[in-house]
Amino acid sequence: MKKIGIIPLRKDSKGIPGKNKKKMLGRPLFSWVLTEAIFSDLDVVYVFTNDEEIINYVNKEYHWTSKVVALLRDEENADDTASTESVLLEFAEKINYDFSVLCLLQATSAFTLANDINQAINKVILEEFDSALTVVKTHRFTWNSAGSPQNYDIFNRARRQDFEGLLIENGAVYASTKEAFLTSKNRISGKIGLVEMHEESLTEIDSLTDWIVVENLLAERQKRQKSNQRIEYLVLDVDGVFTDGGIYYNAEGEMAKRFDMRDGMGLEILRQNGVQVMVLTSENSELVGQRMKKLQIQDTFLGVKDKYSFLKHILAIKNSSFGSVAYVGDDVNDLANICSSGWSFTPANATDIVKHHADIVLRNDSGTGAIREVCETILKYNKRYD
Known part of the structure; x- marks a missing residue:
């Protein structure tokens, strides 16, 4: 039928x-x-x-x-x-x-x-x-x-x-x-x-x-609909989370983005403690792909506009749910995931509307330790389940 x-x-x-x-x-x-x-x-x-x-x-x-x-x-x-x-x-x-x-x-x-x-x-x-x-x-x-x-x-x-x-x-x-x-x-x-x-x-x-x-x-x-449980996945936006939101261009197009090395170390420690890291960004950037490869983040998804629908799809494949997710975003295209994930974070310099809806507004700005702060928070939170 x-x-x-x-x-x-x-x-x-x-x-x-x-x-x-x-x-x-x-x-x-x-x-x-x-x-x-x-x-x-x-x-x-x-x-x-x-x-x-x-x-x-x-x-x-x-x-x-x-x-x-x-x-x-x-x-x-x-x-x-x-x-x-x-x-x-x-x-x-x-x-x-x-x-x-x-x-x-x-x-x-x-x-x-x-x-x-x-x-x-x-x-x-x-x-x-x-x-x-x-x-x-x-x-x-x-x-x-x-x-x-x-x-x-x-x-x-x-x-x-x-x-x-x-x-x-x-x-x-x-x-x-x-x-x-x-x-x-x-x-x-x-x-x-x-x-x-x-x-x-x-x-x-x-x-x-x-x-x-x-x-x-x-x-x-x-x-x-949020539920509290052990965080199994950290899902990250890129521009305005990994970076300060700035993009450097030359005559050939996108030339450079600035990343914080301390964030990379935080993500490595997080993975060692059983939290899987994913990157979900609307930009289809070769530079981002290279940086995530350097950070050994295999689940890197570029050029995704409907982040909520795609993340729901990925979680279904993994037989998981939004309750197991900590999400970090900074702008309106992150709002659905910010409102739906078990824990949501946003950098100190994020847009006001995202700050309004996020569970935690970080002390650090994007590109200057915001992700490292998230990693340390998740490690402390997960101890109650370990």
Whole structure:
């Protein structure tokens, strides 16, 4: 039974220009649901868009998985008047209806988790519903425009704990069997199952104020999921962590970066104490590759823009989790990992937003002993587990 997901994306957005590509905790908004879809029970996930930039990004950043396919969407079906159903029909025709279960995932629902997707799929496959959708239970009292209460008695106001509440569609996940979709040409139809998600997922992103609210809620959710355990992996950014963030250029291009020798000794001692060191940087620098080879750091990954998704992939291969990671970063593209790793550090001269979210702001600046300080801190911390 082939289970596929589709994330439809339009190039333009009037409410928030470039919303789908705008950085949410340092990652393009659509990448949050895409990553969860990759680690769900879906067999294939299609990013269906008319934006060539997104297609190029997807092809480059998710080369490590065969589950993701970027597919070009017709321009005439990508304007403000196009319905989601018309997009689903276009998509289904382009892939020759090659699926048993179709799962619609909305890019603007950053709170969607792999488990939410799996529950919707299971409603259709295991519980034999024709379709399913995600909802949120809210304990709000509603009124109509005529001034009448819709779901409670004003003279017998129920306490929150005694109030059953309302189930509201949050627009995050929809799943349908092929047969139901072909018959109804609609995202949901027939016997419909419900999957409850957390109330925070009801927040819609229609304005910049909404964006700020969702980003803060998302950061706090990632932090709540942190767990304390022995640190097995130290994952490091390069520019602004190993180096002072400066790059020296000549006419031929990148010429030099400055590294602190004391950091190298700290990493060697850390490895001797059973902590594996990884380097994860968005820059594809030959100089960085040479320095990491000198430091004998075999797990060096260059040119990685979506650091969160890639690190999650690496940890899955190692049968580990973010709880075993100490992460060091200095800028917005590190934010997702800063908020998610068991312990997160940032140099004294990092950007303010990273300092705000990191567990520990180091005493030392980048390139002048910050990594050595991290190494010594981890060694002390791990003693309680050794």
